[in-house]
Structures are given as C-alpha cells and as structure tokens.
C-alpha cells in the first residue's frame with residue numbers, strides 16, 4: 001500500500017512544531033496501515049469498523065484535546081492534524097472520533113457532575129464506552145431551538161418523551177446525551193442504553209457516510225434519576241458550545257479528504273495518456289483544475305492553522321469556526337468533484353477514494369450547521385443583523 005506523501009505546496013509544515021509533526025505522523029501511519037486497507041469494503045458493506053475503536057483510544061485520539069481522565073491533552077493544532085488524517089481515511093472515522101470527543105466527552109467534562117465524569121470519561125477515552133449526541137429532531141434540524149423533546153420533573157426523577165434523528169453512533173452508544181426542553185429551558189440528560197422506553201434504530205439506505213452508524217432515538221416515558229441531568233448545561237448555548245468543538249475538528253478534517261482527492265487525481269493525470277500518447281496532465285484545462293485545488297487546499301490549511309493557534313490562545317469565537325467549517329467543507333467538496341471529473345470514468349469507481357469522499361462530504365456540508373447557516377453566522381458577525389428568520 002503506497003504511503004501518503006502529504007500535501008504541502010507552501011512550506012506550511014515549517015509552521016508546525018516537532019511535536020505537532022510527530023502527532024500527525026502517528027495518525028497518518030495509523031490511517032495508512034489500519035484504515036485505508038479496509039475502508040472501501042466498509043463503505044460497500046455500510047459497516048463501521050468497530051475493531052478500530054480500541055486503537056483510537058490507545059493512540060489518544062478520543063477526547064484528544066481534553067485534559068484529565070487519561071485524555072492526551074493535545075493542543076488544538078495537534079488535534080486538528082489528527083482529524084485531518086482520519087478524514088483522509090474516511091469522513092465516517094473522523095465523525096466517530098468527533099462525536100465521542102467533542103459532542104460527548106466535552107460536555108461531560110465541562111457541564112457534568114463529578115459522578116458523571118468519574119463514571120464515563122476514562123472509559124470513553126479508552127473506547128470502552130461509547131456515546132452519542134441527540135440534538136436534531138425530525139422537525140428541527142437547522143433550528144434546534146424549536147425542539148419538541150420534553151423532560152418533566154417527577155420527584156427526584158425526570159421523565160423524557162420525544163424523538164431524535166440522524167444521530168451518529170446511536171446504536172453503538174452506551175449512553176446518549178439527549179437535549180430536551182424543561183420548564184427551566186433546554187437541558188442535557190445522560191440516558192443509558194437499556195433504560196426502559198429508550199430505543200435506538202439504525203437508519204438504512206444512506207449513500208453518504210456509509211462507514212458511520214446513523215440512528216433514530218425514541219424516548220417514550222423514559223425515567224432517569226435527577227443525577228442524569230448535566231448540572232452545568234443550561235440553555236441552547238450548552239449544545240451549541242459542543243458543536244463549536246466538533247465544527248473546529250471538521251474544518252481540519254475535510255482538508256484530509258480534499259488532499260486525498262487532489263493527490264489521487266494529480267498522480268492519475270500524470271500517468272493517464274490520451275491523444276498522441278500525451279499525459280492528460282499536459283493540457284491547460286487539466287492543469288487549471290489542479291492549480292485551483294492546490295491553491296484552495298493551501299488556503300484551507302492556513303485558515304485551519306490560524307484557527308488552531310487562536311483556539312490554543314483561548315480567543316476563538318463561534319463565528320471564526322463558522323468561517324473555517326463553511327470554507328473548508330465547500331472547497332473539499334469542490335476538490336472531490338473536480339478530481340472525479342479529471343479521472344473520467346475511473347472517477348466513479350470505488351477502487352479510487354474520490355466518489356466515496358464526495359458522497360461523504362455532502363453530509364459534512366449539511367451536518368453541524370449547514371453551509372447556509374454558517375453563511376448567516378458570518379453575515380451576522382459582519383453586519384450585526386441576524387438574518388435566520
């Protein structure tokens with residue numbers, strides 16, 4: 001299996017520390033050795049490779065930029081580089097790691113009780129326990145503020161009723177963080193697998209994110225103790241803060257998918273000959289597409305690096321992350337489409353990774369805030385005028 005050479009047109013590696021390059025190399029080697037050899041079949045079979053979960057844990061990928069409970073305590077740039085390599089393998093692998101770290105471990109660490117942290121975080125770091133994040137509902141995607149799922153207090157218990165959908169890791173999860181409306185605003189609850197009235201079912205027929213488990217959750221008079229509520233999470237800003245963490249990882253991750261598409265197409269166009277035995281890469285129209293891709297990948301790398309440095313300084317804002325996610329997903333998707341084009345008929349076959357990345361990136365464009373919603377976040381930031389309604 002050929003090793004990934006990396007994509008570095010503008011000496012961006014010189015901006016990384018030795019430690020950051022070492023972390024990237026570890027993730028790169030893991031993806032080359034353990035993910036790439038199986039990922040095509042996983043996509044065909046719509047199978048998430050559970051066998052990799054304990055390795056994610058052992059390598060420190062789960063909750064990688066968190067501190068304590070066995071977490072690796074990586075800087076945000078190191079974490080971003082891990083996300084980049086994982087998504088070079090497949091967006092489904094990065095999604096698993098994003099959900100576990102940014103959407104489940106992060107809120108337990110930030111908003112959980114000591115008992116909740118002690119019960120879950122070490123096990124989640126090692127991959128012995130898996131979590132999912134239930135925010136989206138059938139009627140409320142871009143606008144989670146409208147959620148219908150309700151939690152009603154009953155003595156020292158809560159009773160939850162409602163439905164969540166499009167939930168990554170839902171049927172794999174030992175515990176779901178379910179966001180629900182209460183008399184006191186939106187709160188988060190830890191609902192454990194097997195709790196009576198709580199069911200998770202896989203969504204089938206996906207043509208995107210086939211290497212990821214996506215589910216519906218139903219809560220029908222689910223009774224949980226008062227201690228299942230995340231005490232520090234009050235209001236929609238709590239789940240939105242988790243989404244900011246995950247979106248940051250996406251902004252880095254998709255660079256990996258874009259690099260894989262670009263590099264595959266670059267190598268292919270140099271080898272592929274048409275018209276007088278000339279490589280198709282010798283044509284201006286082909287070079288224009290390669291030039292566009294490498295320029296946009298380079299700009300995406302710089303944006304991600306700046307976001308990582310600013311996040312490490314504690315100065316990042318949700319509107320910065322919106323720009324990162326919106327731009328990098330859009331250019332990654334365009335790189336996939338252009339690469340597909342440059343490879344002609346071979347662009348559609350799963351012997352090459354292009355079409356798989358392209359299909360996955362359609363989801364990445366939609367989840368964690370659609371491109372439109374991030375456009376509106378940026379628009380509000382520069383005008384002061386919210387235009388969501």
Ligand SMILES: Cc1cc2nc3c(=O)[nH]c(=O)nc-3n(C[C@H](O)[C@H](O)[C@H](O)COP(=O)(O)OP(=O)(O)OC[C@H]3O[C@@H](n4cnc5c(N)ncnc54)[C@H](O)[C@@H]3O)c2cc1C
Nearest residue numbers: 133134135136141142166167168209363367368370372388
């Ligand atoms: C594979 C997959 C995994 C997912 N994993 C999770 C998960 O783990 N947990 C979770 O909670 N959710 C998850 N989601 C759900 C995801 O976050 C939602 O799909 C997303 O928020 C969009 O919601 P929607 O699909 O209901 O689309 P809608 O909100 O119905 O949007 C449809 C279209 O309308 C546009 N639109 C909506 N409002 C506006 C507006 N005001 N202005 C302009 N355009 C607008 C959108 O941009 C989009 O183009 C996942 C989704 C997928 C596909």
